[in-house]
Amino acid sequence: MIAIAKPYLTADEAQYAYDTILSGWVTQGPKVQEFEEKFAAYTGAKYAVALSNCTTALHLAMIVAGVKAGDEVICPSMSYVATANSIKYVGATPVFAEVDEHFNLDIEDVKKKITLNTKAILLVHQIGMPADIDAFKLLCEQQGLKLIEDAACAAGSAYKGKRIGSHSELVCFSFHPRKVITTGDGGMITTNNEDYYKRIKLLRQHAMSVNDRERHAANKIIFEDHLEIGYNYRMTDIQASVGIKQLEKLDSIVAERRKIAERYNAAFSDLKGVSVQKEEEGYFTNYQSYTLLFTNEAKLTRNAFMEKMLEQGVATRRGIMTAHRESAYKEECKHVSLPATNYYSDNSVVIPLFYPMKEEEIAKVIETVKALLA
Numbered sequence: 001m002i003a004i005a006k007p008y009l010t011a012d013e014a015q016y017a018y019d020t021i022l023s024g025w026v027t028q029g030p031k032v033q034e035f036e037e038k039f040a041a042y043t044g045a046k047y048a049v050a051l052s053n054c055t056t057a058l059h060l061a062m063i064v065a066g067v068k069a070g071d072e073v074i075c076p077s078m079s080y081v082a083t084a085n086s087i088k089y090v091g092a093t094p095v096f097a098e099v100d101e102h103f104n105l106d107i108e109d110v111k112k113k114i115t116l117n118t119k120a121i122l123l124v125h126q127i128g129m130p131a132d133i134d135a136f137k138l139l140c141e142q143q144g145l146k147l148i149e150d151a152a153c154a155a156g157s158a159y160k161g162k163r164i165g166s167h168s169e170l171v172c173f174s175f176h177p178r179k180v181i182t183t184g185d186g187g188m189i190t191t192n193n194e195d196y197y198k199r200i201k202l203l204r205q206h207a208m209s210v211n212d213r214e215r216h217a218a219n220k221i222i223f224e225d226h227l228e229i230g231y232n233y234r235m236t237d238i239q240a241s242v243g244i245k246q247l248e249k250l251d252s253i254v255a256e257r258r259k260i261a262e263r264y265n266a267a268f269s270d271l272k273g274v275s276v277q278k279e280e281e282g283y284f285t286n287y288q289s290y291t292l293l294f295t296n297e298a299k300l301t302r303n304a305f306m307e308k309m310l311e312q313g314v315a316t317r318r319g320i321m322t323a324h325r326e327s328a329y330k331e332e333c334k335h336v337s338l339p340a341t342n343y344y345s346d347n348s349v350v351i352p353l354f355y356p357m358k359e360e361e362i363a364k365v366i367e368t369v370k371a372l373l374a
């Protein structure tokens with residue numbers, strides 16, 4: 001069976017984690033700081049704050065952006081459910097807008113959904129493909145809205161020649177094993193805004209006025225204060241040491257993923273009724289996932305294709321989910337109409353792409369897809 005995805009972890013990461021465990025400092029400490037400095041430098045952002053995962057990163061982004069109960073935040077329904085949930089955590093309402101053929105927010109539909117209650121736009125770079133950040137930044141400036149980027153899948157992707165993470169004030173990343181690099185679980189916020197940076201650092205550690213490193217380094221007794229109601233959203237030093245090693249490899253992992261994707265693109269470009277994701281000028285994707293989009297001219301329906309692939313020993317997954325049709329949202333969304341979102345979600349499929357993928361595995365995926373759809 002060819003898996004849909006696999007994390008690329010080797011003895012290098014194990015060694016880094018081993019060394020950290022034996023160092024005696026295992027939760028947030030010097031390795032977290034080192035990972036943050038290296039991640040900020042990598043993305044070109046001024047600051048980075050490591051967190052327990054991207055969902056908690058999104059939650060803190062909502063708080064520092066000032067999103068509160070009664071506010072509305074526009075986001076895609078076609079995303080992992082954590083996108084919408086992060087808006088709910090602060091008592092605000094996710095307002096779902098349509099996506100385009102790149103699976104990213106459709107700005108014309110977003111404009112139609114802005115109301116007096118809109119506070120922010122949560123822009124997702126879906127499966128690593130950057131959204132048009134400049135267009136959304138301009139819209140937010142014009143409308144007095146905050147922009148938050150859900151870059152969970154987009155570490156190593158770039159937009160207009162600059163890596164994701166440096167374009168706006170709140171960019172949230174994930175290091176879940178299904179993403180391009182992993183720390184087991186983990187997240188990061190990058191920002192150029194010093195006030196956001198300081199507040200996120202406080203909130204992730206119970207809003208404690210003194211952190212463990214400062215206390216450890218001090219030569220006198222310090223009593224901490226808790227400045228507001230905070231959270232425990234820390235990353236551990238064990239995770240961070242794995243992240244440091246993964247980050248060193250990120251560009252080469254992305255390059256290898258792109259080579260596989262290019263072979264898929266070439267092999268599948270003239271299949272009837274099936275299209276591959278197009279990368280426009282100025283957009284650089286890390287191919288966190290590789291998708292095929294079906295029309296009714298395809299030889300098989302999407303679901304029949306998935307069944308046949310499974311029979312042939314090749315894993316597939318349905319396209320990106322929609323939040324508005326999940327049980328948790330169904331009732332409040334019963335009047336929500338998102339035909340494009342439903343179409344893209346119901347007619348797309350993810351096929352295996354990971355690194356390192358064996359030559360036989362790449363060849364088998366290509367042959368199997370072509371045999372079924374050509």
Ligand SMILES: *Cc1c(COP(=O)(O)O)cnc(C)c1O
Nearest residue numbers: 053054055080082083152174176
């Ligand atoms: C994976 C993912 C998340 C959640 O990330 P975690 O680190 O698992 O919390 C949020 N948004 C999107 C778009 C994702 O793909």
